[in-house]
Amino acid sequence: MKFGSHKLNLNKTMTISTSNGFCSKTLIYHSVRPPLPLPLESMNISVTDFIFSVTTTTSASLIDATTCCSIQYSDVPLPHLVQNLTVSLRQPPLSLTKGDTAYIISPNSSYLPILYLSLFAIGVTVSPANPVSSIPEVSRQIHLCKPTVTFATLDSIHKLLEVGFGNPIVLIDSPEFESMMRVIKSNGNLAKFEVLQSDTAAILYSSGTIDN
Known part of the structure; x- marks a missing residue:
């Protein structure tokens, strides 16, 4: 899952504003923050492993703006939720493996980052809708990404059923999904996949119309 960094020296790049990062020549906004140290492309490390290797917060890690519910980093550690999921x-019945694709059709929630990090840790390609x-x-979209599994909500599952999606469908807003995150599980004999930075992380779609 490829990382990338763009080192930008705002002092030497005179066409870029130091206040908002806007480049008058390219009409592109750049971050005015210093670049983060990213792993070398030759390193075999997933997005998930890298994020947790540099995370040191002890406060709330995820806050749902709609429900105001939060997931703490310390009380119920986020890495544990990701590991459980x-x-x-x-494991069966899903038995997801590296190279699979997961189609996700859901509104924003505090569960989505946990799902994404779990899929990235396996090496599953994420296709959000x-x-x-x-x-x-x-x-x-399903025709394009050819998903192995789909994650949906109660409000969106009918669309999958109407298009005749036959692969497993997991409801994100269900007690079963909650249990998948909260119940402590053993890794057993599951070998860790080698996730490369050159592996495909996501299949994204335009915010506009989709060609038929």
Whole structure:
């Protein structure tokens, strides 16, 4: 899963504003923060492992702006939730493995980052979709990404059923999914996948229309 960094020297790049990062020549906004130290491309490390290797916070890690519910980093450590879900996803009945694709059609929630980090840890390619996508758009997206599994919510599952999606469907807003995150599981004999930075991390779609 490829990392990339763009080292930008705002003092030497005179066309870029030091206040907002806007480049008058390219009309592109750049971050005015110093670049983060990223691992070398030759290192075999997943997005998930890298994030947790540099995370030191002890406060709330995820806050749902709609429900105001938060997931603490210390009380119920976020890495543990990700680890539990990762193990669950790799075991039957899903048995996800590196190279699989997961189609996700859901509104924003505090559970999505946990799901994404778990899938990235396995080496599964994530294909997120807008929950307000029309049924023809959903059908087209599924045709393009050819998912092994789909994650949806109660409000969006009917679209998958109408397009005849036959692979496993996991409801994110269900007690079963909550249990997959919260119940402590053993790694057993599950070998860790070698996730490369050159592996495909996501299949993204335009925010506009999709060609038929």
